[in-house]
Amino acid sequence: xxxxxxxxxxxxxxxxxxxxxxxxxxxxxxxxxxxxxxxxxxxxxxxxxxxxxxxxxxxxxxxxxxxxxxxxxxxxxxxxxxxxxxxxxxxxxxxxxxxxxxxxxxxxxxx
Amino acid sequence: xxxxxxxxxxxxxxxxxxxxxxxxxxxxxxxxxxxxxxxxxxxxxxxxxxxxxxxxxxxxxxxxxxxxxxxxxxxxxxxxxxxxxxxxxxxxxxxxxxxxxxxxxxxxxxxx
Numbered sequence: 635x636x637x638x639x640x641x642x643x644x645x646x647x648x649x650x651x652x653x654x655x656x657x658x659x660x661x662x663x664x665x666x667x668x669x670x671x672x673x674x675x676x677x678x679x680x681x682x683x684x685x686x687x688x689x690x691x692x693x694x695x696x697x698x699x700x701x702x703x704x705x706x707x708x709x710x711x712x713x714x715x716x717x718x719x720x721x722x723x724x725x726x727x728x729x730x731x732x733x734x735x736x737x738x739x740x741x742x743x744x745x
Numbered sequence: 746x747x748x749x750x751x752x753x754x755x756x757x758x759x760x761x762x763x764x765x766x767x768x769x770x771x772x773x774x775x776x777x778x779x780x781x782x783x784x785x786x787x788x789x790x791x792x793x794x795x796x797x798x799x800x801x802x803x804x805x806x807x808x809x810x811x812x813x814x815x816x817x818x819x820x821x822x823x824x825x826x827x828x829x830x831x832x833x834x835x836x837x838x839x840x841x842x843x844x845x846x847x848x849x850x851x852x853x854x855x856x857x
Contacts, residue, residue, distance in 0.1 A: 638787070665843060675831055677788070677847040690844055724787050731843045733778075736787030 637661050638737035640725050646743045647715055655710045655740045657725030665689075666708035667726040667734065668700060677724070683708055684730075715744045748772075749836055749848035757854040761823050766851045768834035769816045775837050777810055777817045778845065782831040791819075824855045 638659045647653055659666060667690075668680045681700045682690035688700070697713040712719060725737040750769045758764055768777070776795045780788035792801050794810035794817060801808045805828075807820040821828055831852050835845040 667843075675782075675850045675852070677833065677835075677850075679844060682843050684843065726787070728843070731837070733790050733793065734845065736789070738785070738787050 638725055638727055638735050640723075640737040640740050642740060643738065644741050644743075646745065648745055649715055649717060651715050652711070652713045653715060653742075654712070655723055655725075655742075657708050657710070657737060659706055659725075659727040659735070659737075661727055661729075661735060663727040663729050663735075664705055665728045665730060666702065666705075667728075668708065668710050669724040669726060669736075671722040671724060671739070673721070681708075681710075715742075717744050720744045749834055749846055751832075751834060751848035751851050753851060754849065755852050755854075757856065758824055760825060760855055760857050764821050764824055764853070766819045766821075766832055766853070767816070768818070768848050770836060771815065772836070773814050774846075775814070777814070778835045778837070779808055779817070779819055780833040780835065782833060782850075783829075788833055821853075824853075826855045826857050829853055829855050 641656045665684045667682045669677050670680055671677045680694045683702045686702045699711045702708045720743050722739045722741050724739050726734040728734045752767045776793055778793045779791045782788040792808045797812045797814045799810045805822045809818050831850045833850045834848045
């Protein structure tokens with residue numbers, strides 16, 4: 635069974651569209667994260683939720699909005715997509731501040 | 746922003762050779778983690794080092810945390826093609842910290 639899963643794996647869309655990426659973890663963790671990895675492989679945290687509450691919100695355009703319906707899910711909604719949003723987005727989860735387990739990533743390409 | 750500098754950025758070696766990857770910062774971290782990421786996959790944790798001067802071994806991989814907890818190294822002995830991947834170091838700012846600061850990674854290619 636996949637511990638941290640993301641859908642979709644690939645997402646190709648036009649500039650200006652709104653899209654969502656879903657993340658689910660079956661590890662019973664209480665903390666979930668979204669990271670962005672750019673073309674140079676630099677991995678940067680965007681958001682973190684602990685028990686459904688936002689605890690980390692890095693400098694990210696407000697077009698990005700995370701939503702955590704329950705502790706096992708953290709979705710990422712992106713409004714008005716721009717070319718610069720093209721990247722690989724990783725979801726991760728952890729128990730408190732312990733080891734983070736990453737999902738397989740969602741490859742977003744904005745045309 | 747606390748930065749982690751990794752070197753080298755790229756490394757291509759022959760199977761059987763040894764190599765060392767470095768992760769340096771001007772800031773102190775409570776712990777430092779090493780991940781390996783393979784193409785099309787997410788990063789997978791290899792090890793966490795917590796104590797200054799700590800050395801951990803994982804088969805042919807040896808990890809060391811600097812005495813001042815500002816730097817770390819990963820040494821691979823007798824590299825194999827299966828070691829190929831992107832190696833990332835990540836530092837945590839406080840005990841149980843939720844926020845990791847990642848280095849930019851070292852892309853290792855081991856040629857058979």
